[in-house]
Amino acid sequence: MKVSLLLQKQVSCPTCKTVITCTGSPGEIVKVTCPSCGLLGKVSFEPTFDALTKIVEIQHLTKTFGKFTAVDDLDLTIYKGEIYGLLGPNGSGKTTIIRMLCDLLKPTSGSTKIFGHTLPCTSNKKHIGYMPQDTAIYLDNTVHENLAFFGSIYGMTREQLEAKEQEMLKFVNLQDWRSSLVSTLSGGMKHRLSLACALIHEPSLVFLDEPTVGVDPELRAAFWGYFGSMTQKGITVIITTHYMDEADHCSRVGLLRQGRLIADGRPSDLKKRTGTTSLEGAFLFLAGRKKP
Amino acid sequence: MRLRRTLAFSRRALLQFRHDRRTLAFVLIMPLLMILIFGYTFGGDVKNVSVEIVNQDAGIQEGSSPLLPQGLHLGEMVIKNLDEQALSLHENTNVTNARQTVHDGHAWAAVIFPANFTQEFLSSISSQQGTIPAKIEIYLDASNPTISAEVIKAVTQSIQATLKEITADLNKTQVEIPITIDPSYEYGGSETRFIDYFAPGVISFAIMMVTTMITIILFVNERRNGTLQRLLVSPASESEIVVGYALAFAVIGMCQSIVVLVAAILLFNITIVGDILLALIVILLLAFGHQGLGILLSAGAKNEMQAVQFIPLIIFPSILLAGLFWPIESIPSYLQPLSYIIPLRYGIDAERSIMLRGWGIGEIWVDILVLILFALLTLSASVVLLKKKN
Numbered sequence: 001m002k003v004s005l006l007l008q009k010q011v012s013c014p015t016c017k018t019v020i021t022c023t024g025s026p027g028e029i030v031k032v033t034c035p036s037c038g039l040l041g042k043v044s045f046e047p048t049f050d051a052l053t054k055i056v057e058i059q060h061l062t063k064t065f066g067k068f069t070a071v072d073d074l075d076l077t078i079y080k081g082e083i084y085g086l087l088g089p090n091g092s093g094k095t096t097i098i099r100m101l102c103d104l105l106k107p108t109s110g111s112t113k114i115f116g117h118t119l120p121c122t123s124n125k126k127h128i129g130y131m132p133q134d135t136a137i138y139l140d141n142t143v144h145e146n147l148a149f150f151g152s153i154y155g156m157t158r159e160q161l162e163a164k165e166q167e168m169l170k171f172v173n174l175q176d177w178r179s180s181l182v183s184t185l186s187g188g189m190k191h192r193l194s195l196a197c198a199l200i201h202e203p204s205l206v207f208l209d210e211p212t213v214g215v216d217p218e219l220r221a222a223f224w225g226y227f228g229s230m231t232q233k234g235i236t237v238i239i240t241t242h243y244m245d246e247a248d249h250c251s252r253v254g255l256l257r258q259g260r261l262i263a264d265g266r267p268s269d270l271k272k273r274t275g276t277t278s279l280e281g282a283f284l285f286l287a288g289r290k291k292p
Numbered sequence: 293m294r295l296r297r298t299l300a301f302s303r304r305a306l307l308q309f310r311h312d313r314r315t316l317a318f319v320l321i322m323p324l325l326m327i328l329i330f331g332y333t334f335g336g337d338v339k340n341v342s343v344e345i346v347n348q349d350a351g352i353q354e355g356s357s358p359l360l361p362q363g364l365h366l367g368e369m370v371i372k373n374l375d376e377q378a379l380s381l382h383e384n385t386n387v388t389n390a391r392q393t394v395h396d397g398h399a400w401a402a403v404i405f406p407a408n409f410t411q412e413f414l415s416s417i418s419s420q421q422g423t424i425p426a427k428i429e430i431y432l433d434a435s436n437p438t439i440s441a442e443v444i445k446a447v448t449q450s451i452q453a454t455l456k457e458i459t460a461d462l463n464k465t466q467v468e469i470p471i472t473i474d475p476s477y478e479y480g481g482s483e484t485r486f487i488d489y490f491a492p493g494v495i496s497f498a499i500m501m502v503t504t505m506i507t508i509i510l511f512v513n514e515r516r517n518g519t520l521q522r523l524l525v526s527p528a529s530e531s532e533i534v535v536g537y538a539l540a541f542a543v544i545g546m547c548q549s550i551v552v553l554v555a556a557i558l559l560f561n562i563t564i565v566g567d568i569l570l571a572l573i574v575i576l577l578l579a580f581g582h583q584g585l586g587i588l589l590s591a592g593a594k595n596e597m598q599a600v601q602f603i604p605l606i607i608f609p610s611i612l613l614a615g616l617f618w619p620i621e622s623i624p625s626y627l628q629p630l631s632y633i634i635p636l637r638y639g640i641d642a643e644r645s646i647m648l649r650g651w652g653i654g655e656i657w658v659d660i661l662v663l664i665l666f667a668l669l670t671l672s673a674s675v676v677l678l679k680k681k682n
Contacts, residue, residue: 102525125527134518140308152300153528181311197522 006251006266007045007081008228015039021228023251023266052115053080053234055205057100061110063259070096072109072259078238078252081231085149085247086240087279088256094240095133096259098209101238102130114205126154129203133210135190136197139183143174143193147183147200152203161200168196171226191215195223199230206230208239212246224249244280255283262286297528301536305510306543319544323498323552330494331560333485338442340380344390344402345371347383349409357414366413367405369457370428373450378442394433401443402431406477407641409464481650488563491556492643493616496578498552499545501635503579504606506539507586508599516595520678530678534587534671538580542645545579546572566646570653574646577663578639584670585635610636638662 006023013020013034015183024030024045047231063071071093078084086094099105101112103120112119117128137146147168151161168253169175172192182190195211208227212220224246227237231251239250246268247253255263262269263286267279274285304606309316349367359380366447374381382399384390390402405428413426430447460488480488514520523533549572556562564571593599610616613623614636631637642659645651653660 033339099521102521104521122527125525128525129526131555132518132521136518136522138304138308139517140312140520141304142307145304145307149300149304150428150526153523153526155294155297155527163393265549283503 008083008231008251009043009044009045009218010228010232011037011041013037014041021225021249023268039274051097053079055080055082055114056238058101059111061097061100061112062108063093063100063105064108069259071107074261076261076264078236079234081234082252083227083231083237083239083250085250085253087242087244087247087253087283089242091258092256093259094242094256095209097256098207098238098240102128102207118250126201127204129198129201129206131198131206131208131211132194133213135194137182137190137194137237140181142179142181143169143185144178146193146197150197151200156201162277164200164202168200187191187214188216188219192219204234206238207238208237210240210242212243220246244278244283247279253279255279255286257283257287294532298532298536298539299302301528302539302543303534305537305540307391307460309540309544315506319502320548320551322502323494323548324555326494326498327491327552327556330490331556337378338439341378341401341439341442342380342382343398343443344384344399346383346385346387346390346402346404347371348387348406348407348460349524350407351410352414364410364414364458366410366426366454366458369454370405370450373453373457375446375449378446382636391431397433400433400436401438403443403447404429446527476660476669482562484648485560487556487560488648489644490617491552491560491562493640495549495552495599496636496639496643497610497614497616498548499575499578500582500610500639501607502548503541503545503582504586504589505599505603506544507537507583508590508593508602509535509596511587511590512593512596512599514592524678525565530675533678534584534675537587538583538671541579542576545575549575562647564647566648567650567652571589571643574639574642574656574660574663577660577667578635580667581635581663581670584667584672584674588670588677611635613637616640635663635666638666 006025008021008023010019010021011032013016013036015040016034016037018034018036020032020034022030022032022043026045029042029044032043033039034041047093056076056079058076061071061074061076074097077288086097088094089180096105100107101114101119114121114124117124130177138149141149144165146163148161151164156164167174169178172195174192174196177185177189182193185193191211191214195208198206198208212223215223227239228249230237241247252265253267254261263273263282265273269281270279270282270286271277274282276282276285298594310318325669347367350364351362351367354363355361360381372382384402385394387402387404390399390404393399394402403485409428412424416425428447430443432440432443513521524530537662553564557564589602590599593602609630613620613627613631614634615631616636620631620637623631638659642656642663645656645659647657
């Protein structure tokens with residue numbers, strides 16, 4: 001079976017300078033049309049050894065709560081530099097999977113390897129970033145105090161923190177709020193800070209649990225742009241969402257329904273396979289609810 | 293366990309207190325208010341009990357008795373010797389009217405000296421037998437036992453003092469009070485007030501309350517906001533979390549104790565005869581133990597509302613069974629063993645022994661040992677609790 005792996009690359013259109021995000025497999029040359037000026041071009045993806053490094057290997061992972069099966073016999077491998085999207089409606093088991101991968105929940109059966117180490121494993125922890133569904137930052141501390149705290153529990157030194165904090169503040173556009181109490185920030189700002197707290201220690205594997213819920217469209221676009229740039233540094237991102245339209249940004253998605261992985265592949269492949277134009281259509285088709 | 297990470301937890305928690313002024317005020321002002329309110333209102337001594345005095349005692353005139361040639365008005369003397377701090381006297385001439393005042397609730401007691409009071413007193417000490425002793429009638433509203441006891445105590449003390457004066461006059465005769473009480477003080481003294489006894493208790497109680505409550509609320513929030521999940525995913529270990537918070541509470545506990553101690557010394561001039569450092573160590577142990585208890589209890593509450601419901605569960609056993617206000621000896625004997633399972637009991641006992649008796653580690657090692665065990669038990673149990681996964 002062919003490894004379905006996608007890389008993302010941002011190129012700017014030579015005529016109108018529009019930034020275009022293109023996806024393709026390692027070694028592949030893809031045709032790209034500029035969305036604003038219609039110019040046709042080709043983008044090549046370098047074959048990378050890294051790209052085939054297994055970061056997460058999940059085997060027969062199952063989690064039951066009493067009689068309820070939240071995750072049912074999940075098999076999945078995620079490679080370095082991917083943005084893997086776990087996609088499904090509420091209650092389909094996305095968060096349960098993330099929590100098991102983060103070692104917050106013990107699986108009922110099955111096993112997971114991260115960076116080649118079987119969970120539970122403490123040596124992995126400093127390379128992992130986690131943004132829970134809840135905002136998960138300290139409301140009675142300032143923006144700076146939150147970033148400094150999360151950085152220092154990952155063992156960052158004062159000097160490392162200072163440099164990285166500036167970068168993160170710029171990325172989430174909170175430079176002017178550094179000394180503000182988090183409780184005085186708007187919902188979107190808290191969300192941005194929460195993301196910054198998950199990334200401050202430069203993790204190489206990031207779990208983002210519904211990072212875009214309640215985030216305005218502009219910010220969502222900015223988040224996805226950043227996730228794309230992270231993968232170019234070789235960072236692997238695993239993200240859950242129930243916004244089907246967003247999942248097009250992922251290099252690969254897994255469609256989940258009632259705890260089962262019903263499909264796994266590139267968004268374009270899934271759409272092609274089901275003969276639909278959107279991932280939502282693909283999901284509904286695969287879930288057996290609707291003919292294409 | 294890494295020191296740097298552990299201190300990151302303490303630092304963050306302390307910064308949170310700095311920003312959250314209200315909580316900080318609660319932490320520092322609550323014990324201060326307690327010591328102020330109790331110091332001023334709960335002095336332990338009953339004061340200004342309104343009492344009707346009816347003195348009908350005719351006394352004996354000058355020269356009418358060979359024993360006391362200068363005459364005697366015993367009723368007057370007893371009234372003069374009544375404790376004016378404790379009783380607020382109101383002279384009345386009419387017995388019925390005085391009783392009515394008590395009946396109407398305007399006075400707690402009516403103290404009535406009959407007309408032949410001095411006469412009967414003299415005849416009972418001069419003749420050997422068969423005479424009726426002199427009698428003071430006290431008409432009491434005993435619905436408040438503390439107050440009625442205070443009235444009787446005041447009258448009894450006054451009689452004793454009066455008799456002492458008279459026996460000085462009767463020196464030539466053989467009348468003597470056969471027994472005298474001669475108290476000498478091993479610890480404390482006649483000057484020891486209720487506030488001296490209460491201050492060590494209130495410090496311990498305040499530490500217990502604040503540490504337990506704040507820990508429950510902090511950890512309920514950690515769970516609910518998802519920050520705890522983030523910490524558990526991070527390389528920080530559960531013991532670093534617990535110890536980090538413990539250090540923060542140690543700092544807070546120290547600030548609290550110092551505020552209360554300084555206030556108690558400045559405002560009430562309380563006695564501290566023992567080692568302050570040892571007293572502060574006991575405070576730390578109390579804080580550690582109750583922080584662990586707070587983390588454990590936080591697992592039983594889903595939100596702050598539910599956390600608040602723990603307050604009476606913690607307060608009442610501590611107030612009633614730990615000997616905060618009343619000595620443990622005043623608890624019914626079948627309930628007294630319960631006080632052994634209240635950790636605060638050992639804290640209060642240790643603090644009192646240090647501050648009032650000046651005892652050192654040699655005398656209070658049992659208290660210290662129990663508090664150390666309590667802290668170790670709850671803190672390690674909370675590490676286990678945090679490690680537990682579903």
